[in-house]
Amino acid sequence: MKSLFLIYFLVIQICESAVGNPQLEWWQTTIIYQVYPRSFKDSDGDGTGDLRGIISKLDHFVYLGVQAIWLSPFYKSPNKDFGYDISNHTDVDPLFGDLEDFAVLINQAHKRDIKVIIDFVPNHTSDLHPWFQASIKKQEPYTDFYVWSESKPGPDGTRLPPNNWLSLFGGSAWKWNQDRQQFYYHAFLEEQPDLNYRNPKVIEEIKNVLRFWMNRGVDGVRCDAVLYLLESEDLSNNEPKSNAANFTSFQHESLDHIYTSHLPEIKQIITGWKTITKEYTQKDGKTRFMVIEAYETPEKRQAFVEYGADFAFNFDLITPIGITRDCGGVCIKDLVDTEYTVVSSDSWPNFQFGNHDRPRISVRRNPEAANAFNMLLLTLKGTPTTYYGEEIGMEEIHVSFEDTQDPFGLRFGKERYTEVSRDPCRSPLQWNDGYHSGFTTAKKPWLPVHPNYKTLNIQTQMESDHSPIQLYSQLARLRQEPSFQYGDLNYAVVNDNIFSYVRQTEGQPQYLVTINFGKSKSVDDYTSYIQGREGKVIAHTGNLNNKPFYKQNIIIDLSQIILKSDQGLVIEIISTKDEL
Known part of the structure; x- marks a missing residue:
């Protein structure tokens, strides 16, 4: 791929360094769609989604224009943390099917030109994993497969852990x-x-897991929780207080994790995984993709590219501040610009609004803004990642404490579980207006279906004149155009309401994307940012029911575009050369 570089002058441009079409990898040209298997589609009537359910709905991705799916864990597990506690890394949990089902999924996905990315969970195992059970008994070679420590003497003969380290789920990170x-x-x-990555045998076993899949x-892996792969060798080190506001001493955020997060030796581990993906790429010429999950600052996130990852997920639109109800045009631009400013010449930008661990955009903003945010996500330069349901603007469910499934929420108790529970964003995908929205035939799904499924569902939206899913599919295909695939991104009008930008590459149409993320109507002149005074509406958010009525394919004056809150347009510019 030809290198990218940043040019600054009035506006920030992201440009290709050479004339001609750059050779992009598949993960740079597609949308990545996160499938949460237990909530996607149930094929056997047990109330939980499974691999055969995903197979039955692969044509959904074809309709959307998605060419890569990322599967959250489906491995054999006691499911204390919904599959992230793995008891066998190289088998499918019977809840989701078996290895034969997985083979069918790979085969059928590839027939549709859909890549399959799996969740790779290297940091820890289940306590029921044979490795851990053997480690308890000090059976070789597993004695030191995990991080063990002697106790410190406490009052009255009690045993105390070696330090003050905290679990991400709250409370001590040590168990006797x-x-x-x-x-x-x-x-x-x-x-x-946690596995002990200071043991070379652990490193090799996890590499074998990667080779197995x-x-x-599989076409790629999403590497889970890599920030925590290594801890300080000196287990007597206590971590200092972070002095972060609004966190109790029970919570992970109350400490500064200088001994348990992003230690420099992680580099060698990730580089080792990259060596394996390269081996497979060299065997058949098919690129294998590796993305890192790391809630880090943009600068620290960039380090993972240097380690060998294709990119680390960019969570700037989600956390630590992310998109809020008050985030207008300037705010959105600043969040987006962070990624473009930090990416190096040999890296690639990426964006996402949500995932299985974070509140949906419909909660952080409002349900009516779904089209506006999908328009943003699918027209920016870089790889977009969509969380299942975002294509229809799914909303979050309410789950009582008594019905809560998420261990994170349960640990915080009835008074505080809603602050951390991830159940609300994991409800079943809404397929139609039938029984349990077509997700399952079971009497009760593993989590409730949102009560709005009668009107908000995939089938109804596909059959309507203009809907979020139709706009999503339209934008997914539009982003295959050269101007969106690898063209420049130049900021245009940016104010408290409007965030807009121009996408263009040499010899291709110029497009203006303008969206009102503010709270009031905005009237703006775009002519100083583009090569023309008129343009044709290519796509719109569908809520443009006020004058002027911006409809598909109409020609509009670019010197006075009027947009209200959550309204957006994609406009193909009619250049002054075309007018002559």
Whole structure:
């Protein structure tokens, strides 16, 4: 791929360094769609989604224009943390099917030119994993497969953990094991003991897991929780207080994790994984993709590209501040610009609004803004990642404490569970207006279907004149145009309401994308940013029911575009050369 570079003058441009079409990898040209298997489609009537359910709905991705799906964990697991506590890394949990089902999924996806990315969970295992059970008994070679420590003496003969490290789910990150008479470290739940990456045998075993799935045809991996792969060798080190506001001493955020997060030795581990993906790419010429999950600052996130990852997920639109109800045009531009400013010449930008761990955009903003945000996501330069349901503007469900499934929420108790529970964003995908929205034939799904499914569902939107899913599909195909694939992105009008930009590459049409993210009507002149005074409406958010009525394919004056809140347009510019 020809290198990218940043040019600054009045506006920021992201340009290709050479004339002609750059050779992009598949992961740079497609949308990545996150499938949460247990909530996608149930094929056997047990109330939980499964692999055969995904297979039955692969044509949904064809309709959308999505060419890569990322599957959250489907491995054998006690499901204390919904599959992120793995008891067998190389098998499918019976809840989701079996290895034969996975083979069919790969085959059918590839027939549709859909790449399959899997969740690779290297940091920890289930406490029921054979490795951990053998480690408890000090059976070789597993004795030191996990992070074990002697206790410190406490008052009245009690045993204390070696330090003050905290779990991401709250409370001590150390658990006493009576059989082994030692504490073990768990960055997440106590049922998720951390592997010891200072043991070369652990590193090799996890590489074998990666090879196992590459041999079965996966096209890429999303590497989970890599920030926590290594801890300080000196387990007597206590982490200092972070002094972060509004967090109790029970919460992970109350400490500054200088001994348990993003230690420099992580580089060698990730580089080792990249070596394996390259081996498979060299075997058949098919690029294998590796993306990192890391809630980090943009500068630290960039380090993972240097380690060998294709990119680390960009969470700037989600956290630490992300998109809020008050985030207008300037705010959105600043969040987007962070990614473009930090990416190096040999890296690639990416964006997303949500995932299985964070509130949906419909909650952080409002349900009516779904089209505006999908228009933004699918027209920016870089790879977009969509969380299932965003294509129809799905909203979050309310789950009582008694019905809560998420262990994170349960640990915080009835008074505070809503602050952290991830159940609301994980409700079943709404397929139609039938029984349980077509998700399952079971009496009760694993989580409730949102009560608005009668009107907000995939089938109804596909059959309507203009809907979020139709706009999504239209934009997915539009972004295959050269101007959107690899063209420049130049900022245009940006104010408290409007965020707009121009997409163009040499010899191709010029497009203006303008969206009102503010709270009031905005009337703006765009002619100083483009090569023309008129343009043709290519796509719109569908809520343009006020004068002027911007409709598909009409020609509009670019010197006075009027947009209200959550309204947006994609306009193909009629250049002054065309007018002559």
